[in-house]
């Protein structure tokens with residue numbers, strides 16, 4: 001009898017322990033959820049947007065272009081390459097190839113050499129010729145104005161689509177998610193995702209549509225000038241008080257560092 005009651009009391013203790021463990025992990029999950037909600041709290045997001053406006057009111061696309069087609073080509077060339085280098089190449093490129101037809105029916109080997117300084121020139125040549133051919137043969141020589149259509153062009157994904165539609169036509173259908181936007185939106189706790197498509201969806205939920213185009217430029221400018229990949233220059237950052245990134249290099253005062 002004594003053993004039976006001992007077993008019962010042990011089982012009871014186990015149950016209590018399991019319940020308290022579950023409660024603790026539930027609390028932790030709730031706290032994590034609340035912390036994330038804090039990151040995307042509308043007031044905090046509005047404050048970040050205001051700070052970006054303050055610092056980069058005139059932010060624009062840094063790829064030089066005279067029309068949506070040139071922007072399409074320059075954006076394809078900008079993969080794994082700086083805008084400065086693309087602009088240097090573009091200066092002579094658009095004189096030699098003045099319109100979509102010139103690119104569509106270019107000699108691949110020659111075009112490869114013309115764009116060589118931008119890197120990955122063989123693949124980029126395929127994309128440039130493929131996209132130009134599609135523009136000429138399927139869209140009458142004009143870059144399409146919808147995301148659905150632009151995504152049918154070879155070598156074109158959502159990032160390029162958003163750049164061309166946003167900066168080439170002023171059409172806001174999404175947010176450009178490049179390497180800077182991925183890094184900054186995570187540092188600023190505007191998303192917990194790392195895949196561009198999911199990050200874009202997260203940002204589109206919290207940034208007003210009227211600001212999508214400008215917001216992309218501003219984050220990219222901030223990422224290039226201040227919130228750089230290695231050792232962000234937090235001392236020069238006007239969003240510092242709103243930022244609790246783990247890799248911050250500077251706090252305005254030790255007391256302002258959040259306890260995490």
Ligand code: SF4
Pocket residue numbers: 187188226227228232233234237238239240241243244245247248249
């Ligand atoms: S405080 Fe630092 S990490 Fe945060 S956004 Fe500014 S530069 Fe980036």
